[in-house]
Amino acid sequence: MAQKTRISLIGAPGAAYASFESKSSRGAQNFVSVQAGNWNDAETWGDVDYPSIAGDTVTIGHEVRYNVSNSRALGEMTIASGGILNFMPDMNTKVALGHQDIVIQSGGELRVGNLEAPILKDQTAELVWSTTADNVKGINIANGGKLTIYGDPDHYGSNDIAELAADWTAGQTFTVVGDYTALWQAGQPITVHRGTDYSAYNTDTVIVSIASMALNGGNTEITIAQTFPGGTFYASGRVTNVGRNVKFYKNLASGAIGNYNTNRPRILDNNGILNQNVHVKDAQFVGFHSINTKYNPVLESVVFRNGRSFIETTSGINIQASGRVFSCASALIGTALASSTDGLDIFACYTAITGFYETKLTGEIYSNYIGLYNATLVSVTGNLFANELAIVGGTGLLLFGGLGYDAGEVMKRNLVDIYMLENSFTEVKMRGVLMPPDPVIANRNTFSAKISVSSENHLRVLGAHYRWKQFGDIIRNTTVLRPGGAGDTIEVVPLSNCAGATPLSILEWDEFDVPATEQTRFVYVRGEGWTVWPEASRLYLSAEYIDDAHTLATAKVLSTQVLSDNKTWTKFSVTFKPSVKGTVRYVMQLSKYQAGAKVYVDNQLN
Incomplete structure (x- = not known):
């Protein structure tokens, strides 16, 4: 057994525990838990040291409390039936892996905080991978395995959305509406949208970090750590706090908007239809390929950025998702039944949503190259604004919010509102949708792109109706009337x-x-x-x-x-x-x- 000297620092309840150890040199070993206990307690592993050297492999069959911060890349980790890897919520923790999986077998659980004890707001829990191939390693959840992640929403004051109170044209300081001084913290990353019509999905939104904040009347002045990004950011531009205190990321991942990274880790959820074993709340994923899931996952207030896709699924059922997704190739990919995104903002992506079926979208979809691509039976109660192509193809689409308008009913036009796919039928129904009086419906008047786009209570005028068809417009008219005829005509x-x-x-x-x-x-x-x-x-x-x-x-x-x-x-x-x-x-x-x-x-x- 390696000889070691441990110094314990014990303070008030909830204080961090730290250990400083000197170990004799050893090579990578295979560790198997023999009893419940702390990660850094040798007795947990049969009194043979504890996993901490690059390449160490781990098998967990008991509840092991993870209470260290280790940057050495471990080997494969298996959480067997009855095993729980439980991250301590009241201290900073970190686990690093190489090109390896965390395998969660049936009956096993990876627990990074839970509902009753989330990772406390001033602490961080980090899981980092140094993967060398794309979409191969990360977290592999067997049917019956559990992934439980709970960060603390108080980390960002449970309110991650603000808006510019005035135009920002120079300097490192801008003002947002409301008092965020007690909610947000210096060092946290924020995104700022330019607050105007679409220009380019990689530059209409910038990411910066908070250096300081000060109250100015009822509003907050935010000074950023970076230089002014240039251009004009208009009043009402959306400002989003994308910091979370549980962090999953690829080692050395780029955080630049427009960079989707390569050789990315992934989460592969193999749970069956009767399970509800994946619950992720208030966590951040940077440089990940995707969360590949099917049945009943709950993903709340998640930040997913600089990767391929937040959710990738085939025949998914009852997927529930909310949070902020940006700088991804496509935020949602696949087919999903009876699913909802209650407050999922998607921005600065190449495509926000590809496919998907019978899904309800209630967040803001903005500043993307494509908003919805070829979706089916999807209802959108949020707003589609400042995209290059807000809707491309799709059938059975229902829109209730804004098209070219944001949640504050400020016009921020899409370059194209609806684009007809060649050799396809595009069907969109809008009900009380706020839109410009001259929406851009592109690729009509062609022989191969069939279309039925209608607007009930058009421009939010009660009883007004407008239909865009393949070779013309059909409009309810109440001013050109036949004497003695009906109360309206078809224009x-x-x-x-x-x-x-x-x-x-x-x-x-x-x-x-x-x-x-x-x-x-x-x-x-x-x-x-x-x-x-x-x-x-x-x-x-x-x-x-x-x-x-x-x-x-x-x-x-x-x-x-x-x-x-x-x-x-x-x-x-x-x-x-x-x-x-x-x-x-x-x-x-x-x-x-x-x-x-x-x-x-x-x-x-x-």
Whole structure:
């Protein structure tokens, strides 16, 4: 056994314990716990020293209290069934590993603080890897293994968001709204957004650190340790404290915005659908590849930065996540059911969200190259602003917050609000969304990008509706009305490729239980701006009805009327006789374009 001399410093309850040891030289060894105890107690390991030399491997089958700070890169660590590696919450701790895993077997647990005893706000717990390949080593959790991490939200005052009170144009000091002097601390990292329209996702947000703070009236002056980053940061720009006192990181990871690092460690969670064994709260991950998980993880107030993806999943279920993700290739990747991100801000990433399915997003998505990429059945109650491409493709998307506006309802425009993917169908429904009056819907009017984008209570005007379609716009109009007609009209604005083979569908109505007798139905139509009128084959009302009582085959009849001026409300009618009582579908289409021309359809089937 190596000879050692230990000096203990014991103070008031909760004081840190320190040990200063001189060891005889030894090589790397394999340590197996034989009883519960402190990490640095040789009796925990059968009185054979304790793991502290580079390359030492560790197997834990008891509760071992981690109470040291060691920068030597250990070998593989296994937490076996019944084993708990429990970091002490009232002292600074650190464990370093080389290109190695912490393996958490079924029944084992890595515990870095817990709900009742988080790592105290003035202490830090650090786990650092010197990995030499990407997405190979880190933490490997078997089905039935547990990962429990609780930092202290008091480390950042339980409030990590502020906003600029005034423009910041020079010097090392800026002002934020409110008093943060008792909440934030010198030395903590913060990000500052420029508070304006999108320019570039790698430079619209900067990361600095707090040197000092001072109260100025009801606001806080923050002086940073770095030089002024240049340019203008406008009032209402978002300021985020991204410091946490539990830190997982790659050794020597770059923290520069736009650097995603290489040879990154990862967390691989193999827990099954019935387990809820991963709970991470108030921790920071720097230079990680991803947290690869599927079932029921809870990731609260997490900071994930300078890596590939915060969450990477296939067929994930009930993933719950909140916190701040920035400077990543893509914050969320994969497919997840019944999941939510309650207060997850994603910014300064190449792509915020790739894929994902049946997920609710409630945070702010800003200053990214792409916000949502090809997501499905995702609802967004937060805000998408200051992105280059806020939404790219996707189906079944629901938006309720702001598009080009932040949480304070300040306009910060996306370069493109919605971009249509080639050879794909893009479907977005917006309900009461605050957006610019001229949102940019790009790659429309093409033959391969199909689209249905609608805005209910458009521009937050009750009852206003707007729909962007592949070859034109459909708008509810309450000012151009037919005397004696409906209380609104359908305003139809074609785009240049609206033509015979690429029509713009104006309306689709179903009428049920139509009798098997001769029927006539009609709508009224008026033009505006036409000099060459649409022919009957280019603007028509059609009725599709059951024409054969035996086979239930259908027939279609088209109107023959045409517009002749831009003032008259013209009746477009169809006459037909169904073979049996049933449903009749009415469709109106326009397949002609002229610059500045449009039509209005009285919103009433007669």
